[in-house]
Amino acid sequence: MLDEIGVKSAEDLFAVIPESIRLRRNLNLPHSKSEYEIRRHVEGLLSRNRTSKELLSFLGAGCWPHYVPAVCDEINSRSEFLTAYAGDVYTDLGRYQALFEFQSMIGELVAMDVVSFPWYDWATVAGDAARMALTITDRHELLVPKTIGPDRLSALRAYCGRLADIKLIGRDAENGQLDLGDLKDKISSKTAAVYVENPTYLGFIETRGKEISKIARDHGALSIVGVEPLSLGILTPPGEYGADIVCGEGQPLGMHMNYGGALLGFIACHDIREHLATIPHRLITITTTKTKGEWGFTYVLPERTMFAAREKAKSFTGTGTVLWAITAAVYMSLLGPQGIRELAEGIMQRSHYAMKRISEVKGVKVPIFNSPHFEEFTVNVDATGKTVAEVNKALLKSGILGGKDLLREFPELGQTALYCVTEVHSKSDIDRLASALEEIVR
Amino acid sequence: MRQEEMTGYHAVNWREPVIYQLGQRGRRGHRTPKVEEEIKAIVGDVTSHIPNEMRRKESPKLPEISEPEVVRHYIRLSQQTYGVDSGIHMHGTCTMKYSPKVDEAIVRSPKLADLHPLQDVETVQGILGILYEFGKLLCEISGMAEFSLQPRGGAHAVFTNARIIRAYHKLNGELEQRNEIITTVLSHPCNGGAPAAAGFKVVTLYPDEETGYPDIEALKAAVSKRTAGLMMTDPYDTGVFDANLEEYVKLIHEAGGLVAIDQANANSVLSRLRIGDVGADLCHFNLHKSFSTPHASTGPGSAAVGASKELSKFLPIPLVRSDGNKYYLDYERPQSVGKVGEFYGVIGNVVRAYAWLLAMGADGLREVSEVAVINNNYLIKKLLEIRGVSLPWQKAHPIRLQEARFSLQKLKEDTGIGVEDVNHRMIDFGLQDMETSHEPWIVPEPFTPEPPETTPKEDLDRFTEVLRQISQEAYTNPEIIKTAPHNAAISRVDQSPSHDPARWAMTWRAYLRKTSDRK
Numbered sequence: 028m029l030d031e032i033g034v035k036s037a038e039d040l041f042a043v044i045p046e047s048i049r050l051r052r053n054l055n056l057p058h059s060k061s062e063y064e065i066r067r068h069v070e071g072l073l074s075r076n077r078t079s080k081e082l083l084s085f086l087g088a089g090c091w092p093h094y095v096p097a098v099c100d101e102i103n104s105r106s107e108f109l110t111a112y113a114g115d116v117y118t119d120l121g122r123y124q125a126l127f128e129f130q131s132m133i134g135e136l137v138a139m140d141v142v143s144f145p146w147y148d149w150a151t152v153a154g155d156a157a158r159m160a161l162t163i164t165d166r167h168e169l170l171v172p173k174t175i176g177p178d179r180l181s182a183l184r185a186y187c188g189r190l191a192d193i194k195l196i197g198r199d200a201e202n203g204q205l206d207l208g209d210l211k212d213k214i215s216s217k218t219a220a221v222y223v224e225n226p227t228y229l230g231f232i233e234t235r236g237k238e239i240s241k242i243a244r245d246h247g248a249l250s251i252v253g254v255e256p257l258s259l260g261i262l263t264p265p266g267e268y269g270a271d272i273v274c275g276e277g278q279p280l281g282m283h284m285n286y287g288g289a290l291l292g293f294i295a296c297h298d299i300r301e302h303l304a305t306i307p308h309r310l311i312t313i314t315t316t317k318t319k320g321e322w323g324f325t326y327v328l329p330e331r332t333m334f335a336a337r338e339k340a341k342s343f344t345g346t347g348t349v350l351w352a353i354t355a356a357v358y359m360s361l362l363g364p365q366g367i368r369e370l371a372e373g374i375m376q377r378s379h380y381a382m383k384r385i386s387e388v389k390g391v392k393v394p395i396f397n398s399p400h401f402e403e404f405t406v407n408v409d410a411t412g413k414t415v416a417e418v419n420k421a422l423l424k425s426g427i428l429g430g431k432d433l434l435r436e437f438p439e440l441g442q443t444a445l446y447c448v449t450e451v452h453s454k455s456d457i458d459r460l461a462s463a464l465e466e467i468v469r
Numbered sequence: 470m471r472q473e474e475m476t477g478y479h480a481v482n483w484r485e486p487v488i489y490q491l492g493q494r495g496r497r498g499h500r501t502p503k504v505e506e507e508i509k510a511i512v513g514d515v516t517s518h519i520p521n522e523m524r525r526k527e528s529p530k531l532p533e534i535s536e537p538e539v540v541r542h543y544i545r546l547s548q549q550t551y552g553v554d555s556g557i558h559m560h561g562t563c564t565m566k567y568s569p570k571v572d573e574a575i576v577r578s579p580k581l582a583d584l585h586p587l588q589d590v591e592t593v594q595g596i597l598g599i600l601y602e603f604g605k606l607l608c609e610i611s612g613m614a615e616f617s618l619q620p621r622g623g624a625h626a627v628f629t630n631a632r633i634i635r636a637y638h639k640l641n642g643e644l645e646q647r648n649e650i651i652t653t654v655l656s657h658p659c660n661g662g663a664p665a666a667a668g669f670k671v672v673t674l675y676p677d678e679e680t681g682y683p684d685i686e687a688l689k690a691a692v693s694k695r696t697a698g699l700m701m702t703d704p705y706d707t708g709v710f711d712a713n714l715e716e717y718v719k720l721i722h723e724a725g726g727l728v729a730i731d732q733a734n735a736n737s738v739l740s741r742l743r744i745g746d747v748g749a750d751l752c753h754f755n756l757h758k759s760f761s762t763p764h765a766s767t768g769p770g771s772a773a774v775g776a777s778k779e780l781s782k783f784l785p786i787p788l789v790r791s792d793g794n795k796y797y798l799d800y801e802r803p804q805s806v807g808k809v810g811e812f813y814g815v816i817g818n819v820v821r822a823y824a825w826l827l828a829m830g831a832d833g834l835r836e837v838s839e840v841a842v843i844n845n846n847y848l849i850k851k852l853l854e855i856r857g858v859s860l861p862w863q864k865a866h867p868i869r870l871q872e873a874r875f876s877l878q879k880l881k882e883d884t885g886i887g888v889e890d891v892n893h894r895m896i897d898f899g900l901q902d903m904e905t906s907h908e909p910w911i912v913p914e915p916f917t918p919e920p921p922e923t924t925p926k927e928d929l930d931r932f933t934e935v936l937r938q939i940s941q942e943a944y945t946n947p948e949i950i951k952t953a954p955h956n957a958a959i960s961r962v963d964q965s966p967s968h969d970p971a972r973w974a975m976t977w978r979a980y981l982r983k984t985s986d987r988k
Contacts, residue, residue, distance in 0.1 A: 028847045028926065034868075037839045040846055041741050043710050043868050048747045054740055055609050059830030062571045069575050069824050075595030078583035082592065086585040089811050096499050098536060102543045104577070110552030112563055112764035113904075117896050117957040118480075121546030122766045127975075128488050134976035135529040141975045145768075147621040148811045158666075181808040185632060189668040234520045261516055263523050276811075286596055287586025287812025288819075289769070298979055300970050312973040313487070313980050314966045316959045320484060323962035327973045333624070333662030335908045338652075338671035343662040345624035346757065350765035353543070360488055360539050361498035364528035370501040372516060377504060379512040399518035423589055431587050435800075454505040 079284065083456055084428040087403050087447025088228070089149065089176060090287045091279050093257070094451055096361050099281035103354045116324050123324035126311050126349060129356040136259040136359075136367075137273040138266030139295035144308040144344070145352035149276035150178040152292035153222065153253055154186030156274040158342060159296075159305040160220035160249045161190055168192045168217040170248075172205050176228035177436045179253065183222075191219060203231050203396030210242055218248040220272075225265070226258055229437075230403030230445060231396050240269025256280060258401045260371025272296045281358030282351055291351040304331055307342035370450060374402045377457065378448040384461040385446075390468055395443060406430055407443045411468040415444045421467040427460060478899035480958040481548045488542055489977045492534030499536065530978070549958045550766070551901050557928045561872045561904035561917030562657070562706045564736045564758035569828065572761070572821040581820060586812040590797050596816065597796035600789045603823040604773075610834070611732075611752060612745025613775030617784040618814040623733045624659035625809065626753035626772035627700060630729040631667035632806045633751060633776065633783040634698045637727060640804065647697035647726070653683055653711070656702035657731055658907050664700055676911065681862035682711040685720075692720055698727035698750075704734050706907065706917055708845060708869030709862060718748040727751065727780070735759040736921055737842050737871035740835040750777045756815075760822035771818035785809045840922035841871055844929060848920055849873050851933040855940050857883060861912050872919035874912050881914050886943040886950050888914045893961075894942070894953040898935040 034040060041049065060068065079092055086092070102108065108122065116123050130142035146152050157169055169187060171180065173195045183193055194213055197206040205223060214221065221243040225233045233239070240250035252265035254275035265273045277291030278284070296302045303310065310327040333340040362370060382404050386393040390411035394404040408418055419429040430444035437443065448457065516524060534542075551558065558565045575581075584593055604616040620626040631650065638644040650664040653674045661671050672691050674683035682705070699721045704710040711717075718728050729751035730744050736759040744752045756762045757770035764770070776784050786805045787798035798813075829837060846868055852858050857880025860873060881887040892902040906915035920929055942949055954960070966972040971987075974980035 028843055031850050032843070032846045033850075034846075037843055040842045040868050041838075043712075043866065043870065044738065044742055045710075045712050045715065048715055048742055050741055050743055050746070054831045054834060056606060056829075056831040056834065057827060059833045060827045062569075062828070065824050065827050066571060066575060068827060069599070069820065070578065070580070072595045072598050073575070073578055073580040073820075075598070076580050076584055077588075077592040078579060079585045079588065080579065080583045082588075084585055084588070086587045088587060090586055092585065094502070098498075098540055100577070101540065102547070104573070105544070105547040106554040107547040107550040107552045108766050109573070109763045110554045110558075110568060111550045111766045112552075112558075112560055112565060113767055114551050114558075114560070114901050115892070116962055117893065117954050117959065118551040118901050119549075119766075120480075120958045121485075121549035124485065124487070124549075125543065125546050128977075130975050131487075131489065131977035132529075132531055134978055135531060139976075140979040140982070143975070147625065147769075150808065150811045151621075151625075178808050178811045182810070185807065185809065186666070232519060232523060234523050237522055259525065259529060261519065261525050263525050264529070268522070283582035284585050285582055286584040286593070286816040288814060288816030290811055298970070298975075303975075310973075310975055312966045312975055313977075314963045314972075316962050318960045321959045322485075322487060323959055325962055325964050325967050327967055327975065329967065333658050336662075337658045337908065338661035338665035338673070340662050341665045343624040343628055343659050343666050345659060346622035346755075346764070346768040346770035348621075348765075348769045349767040351769065353766060356488075357539060357543055360532040360534055360542075361536060362501070363497040363499075363531050363533045365495075365533075366497050366499055366501055367531060368525075368528045373501055373504045375515040376508055376512050379515045379518075380508040383511060399520075419589065423591070428585070428588055428592070450502050453502075454508050 079428065082426050082428050083459060085430050085446045085448065085460060086428055088431040088445050089178065089276065090284050091447055091449060092284060092451050093279050093449055095281055095283055096358065098361060099354050099357050102357045103350050108350060108353055123311060124322065125353040125356055127313055127324055129352040130311065132356060132359040133293050133295060136256050136264060137254065137295045138264035139273055140298040141303045142293060142295045143306045143310050145348045146292040146308055147348060148290035148292045149253060149274065150182035152274040152294050153179045154182040155307055156251050156272045156294055157183050157187045157220060157222065159272060160251060161187060162305045163302055164219040164249060166217055166219035168194065169220055169222060170194050170196050170210065170213055170218055171222045172196050173198055174203060174227045174229050175224060202398045203229060204235060204398060205233060205239060207238065214242060214246045214248065216247065218246055220249040220251050222251040224253040225262065226255055226401040229396065229405055231398035231400045232262065234398065236265065236268040244269065257371055260367035277351065277355045280355035282354060289351060291348045291355060304328055307332060307340065308344045308347065374449050377452055378402050378404060381448040381457045384457055385464060388461060388464045388468060391464065395440060402449050403445055403447045405443050406446050407441060408468065409441045413468060415442050418467055422463055425463045427463055479956045482958045483545045483549065485542065485545045487977060488532045488534065491538055491542060492532055494533055496533045496535050498534055498539045556899055556901065557932055558901040559918040559920050559924065559932065560901060561919035564919060564921050566761055566921035567923035568761050568763040569825060572824045575824055576817040576820050581817065594796055597789050599820055599823050601791055601796050603819055606826055607773055607775060610739065611775050612743030613752060614778040615776055615781035615784060617774045617788060618819050619785045619809050620772040620774055621810060621815055622768060622770040623657065623731065623753065623755045623772050624663055626774045627659045627731060628663040628667060629774050629785060629809045630700065630751045630753065631664040631669060633780060634727050634729065635667060636783045636804065636806050637780060638697055647695060649695045650697055651691050651699045653701045654911060655705040655707060657733060660700045660702060660731055669697060680865050681707055681709045682713060685713050685716055688717055688720060692724045696721065696724050696726040698729060700729045702731040702734060704737065704870045706872065707874040708872045709866045710870055714747060733758055734871050737838050739838045741838055745777065750780050756818045756822040761825040762818040762821040769815045769818065771815035837922045844920040844924050845869055845872055848918065848929045851929065852936060855937050857940050857943065872917055874906060874915050874917045876912050877914035877916065880940060880943055884943040884947055886947050888916050890950045891939050894939050894950045895935060896954040897956040900932065900935055
């Protein structure tokens with residue numbers, strides 16, 4: 028090959044890199060390892076972990092423990108899906124179709140006609156959704172609840188901080204619900220959007236979605252709702268209570284937790300040209316081909332994204348999370364309408380049982396907020412004289428991972444943790460947690 | 470002659486229905502765990518706690534289909550998808566290298582899959598150790614001081630770097646004044662899009678006709694006290710190394726700006742050049758490109774952002790640190806740009822990339838760039854023998870690094886057949902289609918094949934043969950190209966819904982609504 032190229036050695040080829048900056052030494056890296064050695068080494072390191080299954084975990088807060096049906100892993104291990112990238116519809120028809128099906132199913136969950144290309148995670152799509160609202164309304168203020176997930180607030184600041192004032196709306200002290208009085212005080216003709224989450228980061232259901240959307244609309248602002256999708260098995264879809272844009276986190280739809288590394292953000296909106304044109308990511312539409320009976324797929328308004336418009340797009344897109352979207356499509360089709368309803372209801376039954384059981388522990392308040400909850404809830408231990416950190420350390424001794432300590436993010440809630448209970452928790456798991464807590468605070 | 474005989478290939482064509490067209494009412498594919506009767510008895514009807522207006526009335530219209538049908542459907546869709554494992558796949562700018570199966574086996578371990586990101590650090594020392602060690606390896610490879618593994622892809626990394634540049638100037642009280650990012654048009658589009666998203670004005674430099682990169686005078690003219698930094702890709706997607714790099718770094722630094730280099734094309738410079746040694750303040754690698762993690766049908770990818778010693782304090786929170794005895798997540802970094810996404814990044818890809826680096830070692834990594842560059846220059850020689858193919862800037866840059874951007878302008882002028890047509894025809898031979906070029910098309914009728922080190926010589930020869938035959942067809946039988954693909958799963962797609970609100974449908978529900986409206 029070197030002869031064909033007409034050089035003596037590969038070194039001659041690297042002469043295109045200026046001599047002054049070419050590396051003239053070997054990198055100081057470990058010696059090459061065989062497959063067996065790699066496996067032994069890396070698996071040896073991984074074996075030091077104690078997983079959420081080996082322990083009994085009640086952690087959620089943006090990455091939730093759910094059962095992953097075997098079919099999900101079977102399909103996302105298919106090497107065609109795993110190793111494809113960006114071929115067009117003729118070579119990658121299946122990838123396009125699976126994406127369209129993902130979009131279609133998310134559309135049903137949230138009751139919206141437009142769903143975009145899958146993106147990084149809830150935080151980044153919340154940022155995108157807010158940017159969309161700023162562009163659509165040409166206004167420069169966002170109203171968000173004080174209970175917003177901290178990473179999402181951070182992303183909103185990163186994506187919109189320079190373009191918009193981000194104002195926090197208070198919550199009702201008793202039930203945690205968005206303070207509509209405060210919302211009405213702060214909303215104005217400058218407000219681009221009101222963003223709420225359902226269920227909220229703190230686990231309860233924001234029950235007045237319709238009223239919140241109406242207040243936004245009455246002021247010419249958009250209503251954005253961030254969702255955890257399994258809850259939509261029992262909750263009214265945001266598209267039916269006035270949301271203009273929906274965003275959310277798809278990890279519960281068939282992805283293992285992967286140390287928080289398997290997240291899937293999605294964005295949905297109504298089929299309004301001015302709205303969907305502001306989505307920074309690809310949009311796939313179904314279409315037909317020259318041959319009767321064939322489905323084809325193509326991109327909608329492709330010229331609007333960064334790929335074509337570069338800096339004029341004032342947004343970025345690129346490699347998203349398609350393998351997870353395909354997995355989520357598999358998951359949602361396995362569950363079906365009945366399965367997702369049963370699952371959501373079952374989760375609620377278990378989490379309510381857990382709240383009831385834990386509230387029997389002396390000095391523990393569960394939940395802080397008097398509102399309906401889905402799968403997560405707050406557990407306050409102020410009256411026990413212990414801190415959440417102490418409680419969690421003690422729980423870990425019994426092989427239990429307690430809820431997320433909220434002290435750093437919500438200091439006003441005192442010694443409070445956010446617990447998560449789903450279909451993976453049996454009654455005996457929950458009873459074990461309650462007994463361990465009793466033991467610790469005694 | 471039938472098309473199949475000419476090429477010997479035909480894609481799987483299942484005419485697979487949309488999943489909503491499959492199944493039967495009431496059918497289901499998965500049973501969820503039963504809630505214990507004791508729990509039900511104690512909690513009662515929990516949904517009654519939800520106010521009526523927030524209680525879902527109709528279950529979401531998901532498919533009603535059994536497990537075997539779901540499996541068959543998605544297996545068929547996978548068969549109609551062309552990955553690196555399927556065949557010749559040299560989509561340029563993407564470094565479509567083989568992803569070793571051992572890495573896949575490792576990341577499928579429950580010891581990774583079942584970790585929650587908020588577990589007590591005592592319980593996750595193994596994974597934290599891998600993140601920490603991988604960062605150290607990247608420091609040695611790049612000459613940077615510290616890495617964040619949080620970004621999910623190249624564009625996200627560039628956005629992160631743009632935010633770090635803002636944070637730096639803000640700390641120095643110069644943010645108001647320094648509101649311009651300089652980039653070059655042959656850099657990846659995110660070098661324009663992401664700084665614009667971060668609030669910068671973007672100044673774009675165009676390549677000199679002879680050299681293929683901007684004239685140093687053009688940069689001098691663009692630099693001013695408004696310059697916040699330079700964000701560019703090097704080497705470019707043309708495979709040309711911008712030899713002015715050192716000079717750019719000097720000029721930008723003299724002007725008080727920062728330099729962030731997009732190293733998505735690093736495959737050909739691994740072990741040959743350390744961007745930190747050149748003086749870059751920031752850089753990023755795409756783990757799904759140079760570091761072999763699978764492209765996953767367009768993600769999740771993963772990117773690692775590297776910072777110089779001076780700038781590492783701005784990297785996102787948290788960073789994995791070691792106190793000598795144990796690893797921990799360091800959030801106490803007041804100058805940090807904060808979180809750029811939830812949790813810590815695409816951890817599975819970090820583990821894959823770590824395992825891959827261990828397989829390579831120092832010598833292997835040197836061989837990666839060597840073989841990739843030999844592959845590419847061999848391919849260049851071969852492709853330039855084909856009628857209608859040219860290589861812009863060939864005179865100045867006969868040798869290229871990881872890839873080359875060719876032009877079919879001559880073919881188009883001679884025969885009317887351009888690159889889009891050629892791409893459709895290429896599929897008929899069982900190859901993945903080619904990367905053309907990011908916008909704008911500085912090179913007319915561009916195509917950009919990239920043959921990373923895992924590409925055997927036979928693939929390069931086959932690719933060449935296919936392109937030679939298509940060129941011949943263009944001159945003798947252009948009709949067969951214009952009507953291609955003939956051997957793909959589907960024939961030419963009706964693109965018109967792309968710009969037709971009455972017909973575009975991003976969901977099945979929208980499709981049903983719009984088609985019934987038309988009836």
